[in-house]
Amino acid sequence: DAKTTQPPSMDCAEGRAANLPCNHSTISGNEYVYWYRQIHSQGPQYIIHGLKNNETNEMASLIITEDRKSSTLILPHATLRDTAVYYCIVKGSGNTGKLIFGQGTTLQVKP
Amino acid sequence: DVKVTQSSRYLVKRTGEKVFLECVQDMDHENMFWYRQDPGLGLRLIYFSYDVKMKEKGDIPEGYSVSREKKERFSLILESASTNQTSMYLCASSSGGRSTGELFFGEGSRLTVL
Numbered sequence: 001d002a003k004t005t006q007p008p009s010m011d012c013a014e015g016r017a018a019n020l021p022c023n024h025s026t027i028s029g030n031e032y033v034y035w036y037r038q039i040h041s042q043g044p045q046y047i048i049h050g051l052k053n054n055e056t057n058e059m060a061s062l063i064i065t066e067d068r069k070s071s072t073l074i075l076p077h078a079t080l081r082d083t084a085v086y087y088c089i090v091k092g093s094g095n096t097g098k099l100i101f102g103q104g105t106t107l108q109v110k111p
Numbered sequence: 112d113v114k115v116t117q118s119s120r121y122l123v124k125r126t127g128e129k130v131f132l133e134c135v136q137d138m139d140h141e142n143m144f145w146y147r148q149d150p151g152l153g154l155r156l157i158y159f160s161y162d163v164k165m166k167e168k169g170d171i172p173e174g175y176s177v178s179r180e181k182k183e184r185f186s187l188i189l190e191s192a193s194t195n196q197t198s199m200y201l202c203a204s205s206s207g208g209r210s211t212g213e214l215f216f217g218e219g220s221r222l223t224v225l
Contacts, residue, residue, distance in 0.1 A: 034212045043115075043201050043216030044154070091212050098144070098169070099214060101154035 004088045009106045012082075018075040020105050022088030025069045031092050033064060034099065035073045037084040044087065044101070047073065078109045114138075115217040117202050123223045130189040132220050134202030141207040143185035144214065145169075145177065147198040154201065160185055161207070192224045 005023040012018040024033065034049040048055055048062045050071070055062045061074040075082055087104040118133035136143065144159040146169075156169030158177040166177050174196060178186045185204075189196055199221050203214040 032212055036214075041219075043203070043219050044214070045216070046213045049212055089212070098156060098159060099212060100156070101146075103153055 004090055004102055006086075006088050006102065006105045008103065009108070011108050011110055012075075012078045014080060014109055014111050015077055018078040018082065018107055018109070020073040020075075020086050020088075020107065021070065022072070023070045024088070024090045027068050027090050028092075031090050033062065033068075033071050034089040034091065035060070035062065036087045036089065036099075036101075037082075038087070038104070039081075039084045047086075078107075080109050080111065083107060083109045115202055115204055115215050117200075117217040117220045119220050120218065121221050121223075123225065124192050125225050126193060128192050128224075130192050130222065130224075132187040132189075132200055132202075132222070134185045134187070134204075134217060135183050136185075136204040136215070137183065138204060138206070138215065139182065140204035140215075141182075142205045142211065143179065144203040144205075145175075145185065145187045146201045146203065147171070148201060148219075149198050157187065189222075192222075194224050196222065197224045198222060 032049050035047040036044040038044040047059050050062045064071045085104040085106050089099050115136045124130050142161050145157045146154045148154045155171050157175050160166045160179040176188045199219050201219045202217045205214045
């Protein structure tokens with residue numbers, strides 16, 4: 001599975017969009033991009049995933065560049081409850097769901 | 112609401128004790144996982160199971176064993192606990208097939224070994 005690179009920390013003002021970048025330059029054609037977040041003292045929570053096309057659900061949007069070497073998770077209207085560590089993970093369609101978590105980005109949403 | 116339940120939120124054990132961490136999921140998932148999380152090291156996979164009575168080593172299986180006698184239950188066993196096994200332990204489950212990257216995690220079990 002391809003490695004990912006994320007900034008260690010970011011700040012965002014409450015009510016504004018939070019854009020979290022992720023580089024995965026070695027991603028291969030059958031690998032998906034997954035995003036999780038972990039709020040303090042809780043288990044990680046799945047947010048969204050995608051292969052080539054942009055994806056949107058009730059939590060966030062995922063924008064994947066055309067060459068698939070990077071992606072951005074967008075929280076459209078960040079709230080204080082979105083303060084968490086966000087993990088970008090790349091994995092293939094097989095391998096029974098084993099995920100490799102990196103260090104992630106700590107997002108601090110400020111009032 | 113889907114749920115992964117870990118038996119104990121906090122445990123304190125002594126060095127050399129045998130420790131059982133239990134995890135139950137109610138989603139009829141095929142795959143179950145045990146991770147540990149430590150500051151600066153992130154989440155590391157200990158063991159996973161893709162079917163009843165099946166198990167696979169993760170990245171750090173030493174000092175641990177697992178048991179999956181029923182589909183909904185996945186147990187992590189520390190045969191002889193040591194202080195370096197003080198950690199947060201996280202259980203997760205996922206369905207098979209194309210959605211295998213969507214894991215559902217429990218709230219975690221914080222183990223302290225004295």
